[in-house]
Amino acid sequence: MTLGNFFESKVKIFVGIFLYKIGFLPKIYDNRIKAAIIIKNYYKKFKKLKLIYDEKGYFKVDPMPSAKELSNFYEKIYPLKSNAIYDPIKIRDIDHYKLINKIFPDFNNSKKNILNFGSGHGGVSILFKIAGHKVYNLDPSETIRYFDEDWHNIRSFSELNCNIDLIYGSHSLEHVTNIEEVINNFKKISNNNTKFFFEVPNHPINQKHSIDPPHTYYFSRLFFQNNFKKIQHNKTYSISGVLANEDEGEVIRFVS
Numbered sequence: 001m002t003l004g005n006f007f008e009s010k011v012k013i014f015v016g017i018f019l020y021k022i023g024f025l026p027k028i029y030d031n032r033i034k035a036a037i038i039i040k041n042y043y044k045k046f047k048k049l050k051l052i053y054d055e056k057g058y059f060k061v062d063p064m065p066s067a068k069e070l071s072n073f074y075e076k077i078y079p080l081k082s083n084a085i086y087d088p089i090k091i092r093d094i095d096h097y098k099l100i101n102k103i104f105p106d107f108n109n110s111k112k113n114i115l116n117f118g119s120g121h122g123g124v125s126i127l128f129k130i131a132g133h134k135v136y137n138l139d140p141s142e143t144i145r146y147f148d149e150d151w152h153n154i155r156s157f158s159e160l161n162c163n164i165d166l167i168y169g170s171h172s173l174e175h176v177t178n179i180e181e182v183i184n185n186f187k188k189i190s191n192n193n194t195k196f197f198f199e200v201p202n203h204p205i206n207q208k209h210s211i212d213p214p215h216t217y218y219f220s221r222l223f224f225q226n227n228f229k230k231i232q233h234n235k236t237y238s239i240s241g242v243l244a245n246e247d248e249g250e251v252i253r254f255v256s
Helices: 003-007 010-021 027-046 067-076 091-103 123-130 179-189 221-227
Strands: 050-054 058-062 113-117 134-138 151-154 166-170 195-201 217-219 233-237 251-255
Touching: 010 027, 027 067, 091 123, 091 166, 091 195, 091 251, 113 123, 123 134, 123 166, 195 217, 217 221, 221 233, 221 251
Parallel strands: 113 134, 113 166, 134 151, 166 195
Antiparallel strands: 050 058, 058 217, 195 251, 233 251
16 A cells, blocks of 8 residues: 555545544554554645755755655554555556566576665565566565565665666655765666666656655656666656656656
8 A cells, every 4th residue: 555545535534533532443543543643744744845956857855854754754654564465566566577578578587686676565576586586675664575585675775795687666766865875876786787667756847846745856757868878768657557648647667
C-alpha cells in the first residue's frame, strides 16, 4: 500500500482517528492510525515549503528537510508497509522488469549485481533474484528478507563493495535530500556497462507544480537527459502504465 492510497480516503482516516482518540478503535488498527496522524501533521508542515527550479531539469523544495528528519518520518510510518509480505510484487514491478528485458534482451544470460535504490517492498528485487541475480536492497526501512542467499539489505552506499550492473529506482529519487550526492554515489559504483532504470513522477519544466508531500524533488525528462548517457528510453506513462504522448504522462520511465 502506498502512502497516497492509504491517505486518499479522508473520511476513513477521519473516522479512524476519531475512534482512536475516544478509545473505540480496535487495537489491530492502532499502529496504522498512529502512522496516519503522523502523516497528516507532517504533510501540513511540508505544504508550507516552496518549490524552486534548477536548470538541470528539476524542481526541489526549499528549505530542504534534513536527511535525519525524513528518515525519522519514514521509520514512524513503517506500519503502512505491513501488508508487503503478503503482496510483494505489483503490476508496476512486472512492467519494469519486462521493459528492462525488452531493451536488454541478453540481460538475464549471466549473473548480475543489482541495486534496488529505495527498495521498499522489494517487488522487482524478487523478480531479479528469481532470474538468478545478486540483489542489493538499499532502503532506510529494511526490506523484508525473502531469501537467504544473494539478497542483501543495506542502508547506505558505503556498504557496497562491488560494481553494480543495474541501478534501479522506482519512486525513490523524489525522496532524497541531495540529488547531486546520489548521482555521484551512482557513478562510484557503476562502470561503462552499467544499466540504469528509474521511474519518477513527471513534472515538465514549462508547467506550474504544487508540492506533493513527502516528495523533495520533482523531475522532468530533461533531468535524465542531462545526467545520463546511452539513453534507451525516456518517456512518460499514465499511473496505470499506459504509454503517453511526450510530457502528458503522470510518470517518467527512464532507461539507459
